[in-house]
Amino acid sequence: MSGVSFESVLEQFPGTKWDEAAGAVIAPLGQARAVAEWLFGQGVDYCSNVTGVDYLEREVKEKITNDDGETETITRTESGRVDVVYHLYSMRDQAGPLVLKQRTSRDNAEAESLTPVWRSCDLQEREVYDLFGVNFKGHPNQRRIMMWDEFEGHPMRRDYTEPFDHEWEPTPHNEVLEKHQRGKVII
Amino acid sequence: MNASTETSYELLEQDGLETSLLEVSMGPHHPSTHGVFRMDVKLDGETVVDLQPVFGYLHRNHEKLAENMSYLANMPFTDRLDYFNSMTNNWAYALAAEQLVEIEIPERAEYLRVIMAELTRLVNHVALVGFFVNDLGALGTPLLYAFREREKILDLFEQASGARMMCNYFRFGGLRCDVTEDWLDECRRVVDRFPAFLDEYEQLLSENEIILSRTQGVGNLSSELAINAGITGPMLRASGVSYDLRKVDQYGIYDRFKFRVPYTDGDVGDCYDRFMIRMLEMRESIKILKQALADIPEGDIIGKAPKVFKPKPAETYGRVEGPKGELGFYLIADGTPKPYRYRVRPPSLINLTVLRDMCIGQKIADTVVILGSIDIVLGEVDR
Numbered sequence: 001m002s003g004v005s006f007e008s009v010l011e012q013f014p015g016t017k018w019d020e021a022a023g024a025v026i027a028p029l030g031q032a033r034a035v036a037e038w039l040f041g042q043g044v045d046y047c048s049n050v051t052g053v054d055y056l057e058r059e060v061k062e063k064i065t066n067d068d069g070e071t072e073t074i075t076r077t078e079s080g081r082v083d084v085v086y087h088l089y090s091m092r093d094q095a096g097p098l099v100l101k102q103r104t105s106r107d108n109a110e111a112e113s114l115t116p117v118w119r120s121c122d123l124q125e126r127e128v129y130d131l132f133g134v135n136f137k138g139h140p141n142q143r144r145i146m147m148w149d150e151f152e153g154h155p156m157r158r159d160y161t162e163p164f165d166h167e168w169e170p171t172p173h174n175e176v177l178e179k180h181q182r183g184k185v186i187i
Numbered sequence: 188m189n190a191s192t193e194t195s196y197e198l199l200e201q202d203g204l205e206t207s208l209l210e211v212s213m214g215p216h217h218p219s220t221h222g223v224f225r226m227d228v229k230l231d232g233e234t235v236v237d238l239q240p241v242f243g244y245l246h247r248n249h250e251k252l253a254e255n256m257s258y259l260a261n262m263p264f265t266d267r268l269d270y271f272n273s274m275t276n277n278w279a280y281a282l283a284a285e286q287l288v289e290i291e292i293p294e295r296a297e298y299l300r301v302i303m304a305e306l307t308r309l310v311n312h313v314a315l316v317g318f319f320v321n322d323l324g325a326l327g328t329p330l331l332y333a334f335r336e337r338e339k340i341l342d343l344f345e346q347a348s349g350a351r352m353m354c355n356y357f358r359f360g361g362l363r364c365d366v367t368e369d370w371l372d373e374c375r376r377v378v379d380r381f382p383a384f385l386d387e388y389e390q391l392l393s394e395n396e397i398i399l400s401r402t403q404g405v406g407n408l409s410s411e412l413a414i415n416a417g418i419t420g421p422m423l424r425a426s427g428v429s430y431d432l433r434k435v436d437q438y439g440i441y442d443r444f445k446f447r448v449p450y451t452d453g454d455v456g457d458c459y460d461r462f463m464i465r466m467l468e469m470r471e472s473i474k475i476l477k478q479a480l481a482d483i484p485e486g487d488i489i490g491k492a493p494k495v496f497k498p499k500p501a502e503t504y505g506r507v508e509g510p511k512g513e514l515g516f517y518l519i520a521d522g523t524p525k526p527y528r529y530r531v532r533p534p535s536l537i538n539l540t541v542l543r544d545m546c547i548g549q550k551i552a553d554t555v556v557i558l559g560s561i562d563i564v565l566g567e568v569d570r
């Protein structure tokens with residue numbers, strides 16, 4: 001890509017990392033806004049797509065070569081996280097994409113809002129807040145967008161369970177009885 | 188950098204009487220909102236002081252649905268995003284999925300994809316212009332003219348795919364079924380006759396005094412704000428930015444065709460510009476269609492694709508120039524037959540970002556015109 005390359009971002013901001021598998025620049029918490037402003041100054045004027053990705057805690061099997069030169073499989077636990085992904089382009093230079101990610105924890109998901117830099121993040125960050133439960137610091141108008149205001153929970157989280165909203169059943173049986181016995185929420 | 192426009196507003200006391208702002212909720216059942224869409228408008232007399240779009244009434248969490256089924260099973264659901272343009276929705280999804288695996292697409296399929304996409308553009312723009320003048324108060328006649336032409340193209344879609352609107356015609360690596368020689372002849376006839384309709388339509392509308400006075404200088408959008416707010420498609424080009432993914436990315440075989448990208452010269456970007464850009468774009472689409480229909484080769488319509496679509500772990504973002512703007516699909520594969528993450532970048536939703544900026548200071552009746560000129564489909568906004 002002509003224009004801004006990811007190497008120059010990594011050079012400018014030593015805190016950022018390059019994720020080869022995803023092809024994305026990972027900005028550490030608290031630095032995304034600075035990276036975005038710098039990119040904007042370099043001519044990256046168009047933020048196309050903003051979205052979230054939820055990763056549960058999982059066990060990953062990896063093949064490694066040990067000291068004796070033999071391959072063995074080890075299991076390690078990868079902690080859960082939420083990524084906020086930005087696809088950036090430059091309309092001026094007709095270049096792109098540059099993928100920028102903010103990585104945050106699942107329990108206390110917080111990210112920096114890039115809406116003050118690119119207005120196109122406005123509605124999309126609201127959507128990420130609504131469906132993934134990521135709190136955007138500095139967003140001018142953070143409200144639910146797809147779901148109604150009274151809604152509880154964030155449906156795009158991978159461990160989301162739908163609320164118990166079956167109609168009242170006079171003689172519950174089988175599956176419905178089980179749900180009634182479990183209480184308000186299907187586990 | 189453009190932060191959200193702040194408006195401070197002072198109420199005037201007139202003749203010793205206190206005045207107050209009037210809050211109106213337009214929609215969700217208002218005919219001008221093209222579906223279930225609501226605008227919370229604050230009015231000073233007839234002038235709009237504040238506006239907030241409210242939507243989500245049609246939300247069905249399309250993305251979660253897609254993450255729970257196989258890649259191909261989701262193809263028919265993409266039809267239902269922007270139900271006017273199912274062919275380009277299919278293409279955008281197929282394009283993103285094809286980036287995950289290596290599939291060679293046969294020549295004939297590439298040509299047919301372009302033909303279908305450009306026919307879709309005609310369908311969308313002709314219907315949009317019809318609805319737009321309908322919003323202006325020209326009830327019925329122009330819309331029926333538009334639908335008459337749209338019907339001819341929908342008949343072509345029906346012959347090719349079996350469905351008028353929910354076509355489900357694209358597959359990873361090609362298309363679902365081939366078209367006959369008769370179909371191509373019929374398509375050539377429809378395309379040849381289309382410019383005559385456009386001439387008539389343009390003569391009828393583009394110099395109409397009412398349309399001129401209702402649309403010129405209404406809902407201005409500067410190019411700087413348009414780029415910053417991620418506006419794409421005809422709306423961006425009406426603000427004076429030449430950015431068309433058919434030229435920039437040259438996906439498919441768009442590099443083989445000669446066509447121009449119409450965009451305005453100034454920095455006004457009013458409703459009339461957005462209306463005229465669509466009229467001009469239809470003429471360019473016809474140029475592409477004529478070239479594609481002349482060159483289309485014989486051959487297969489689907490490449491060698493694996494029976495079970497099971498890409499290796501990767502991330503991809505595929506985008507096409509849909510009739511409404513940049514339609515993108517972001518896919519994360521994790522080695523299973525289902526996508527780990529599936530995201531649609533809906534042009535209709537993001538083009539709504541600037542609705543408030545365009546409407547403030549305009550009359551309440553003009554918000555209807557401005558919304559009509561954005562060209563939204565609620566199936567795509569809400570997903």
